[in-house]
Amino acid sequence: MSVQGPAGDNSNKQLTVDSVTNWQLPLLAILFVSIVFVAIKTVVQRHETRTAYMKLQTLEKERDKLAAHWSRLKLEQGTALNQVRVEQYARWDLEMKIPKASEIKVVREPLAILKEVVSELLLKSHPKSLKTHAKSQ
Numbered sequence: 001m002s003v004q005g006p007a008g009d010n011s012n013k014q015l016t017v018d019s020v021t022n023w024q025l026p027l028l029a030i031l032f033v034s035i036v037f038v039a040i041k042t043v044v045q046r047h048e049t050r051t052a053y054m055k056l057q058t059l060e061k062e063r064d065k066l067a068a069h070w071s072r073l074k075l076e077q078g079t080a081l082n083q084v085r086v087e088q089y090a091r092w093d094l095e096m097k098i099p100k101a102s103e104i105k106v107v108r109e110p111l112a113i114l115k116e117v118v119s120e121l122l123l124k125s126h127p128k129s130l131k132t133h134a135k136s137q
Contacts, residue, residue, distance in 0.1 A: 079085060090096040108116075
């Protein structure tokens with residue numbers, strides 16, 4: 001095997017396998033393996049990039065679907081919590097009605113009732129001293 005030098009080269013030297021020195025052959029082999037390795041790595045990297053991009057597009061579509069679903073749910077929630085809608089549901093579906101004044105009963109906590117009774121008793125027994133005491137505080 002022989003290789004001619006560049007056209008601008010005036011020398012008639014031919015490059016043959018025999019003319020390659022001992023250190024150049026391993027260097028050429030290393031360069032060849034490196035080039036093949038880089039080429040394979042480039043192909044693998046492009047494949048991974050395309051796969052990642054396809055996954056990104058799939059996730060973006062899913063995100064858009066979820067955002068649209070979220071908007072619909074928020075709209076539905078706003079409609080469901082509308083006061084008129086709640087009142088209609090209570091009247092028609094649950095058959096509820098507004099009670100008459102005579103039907104309304106006030107339920108108080110026992111401690112609140114006790115405080116109220118004690119304050120009324122104290123007010124009846126010592127009205128002047130409590131008023132003076134309340135003003136000073």
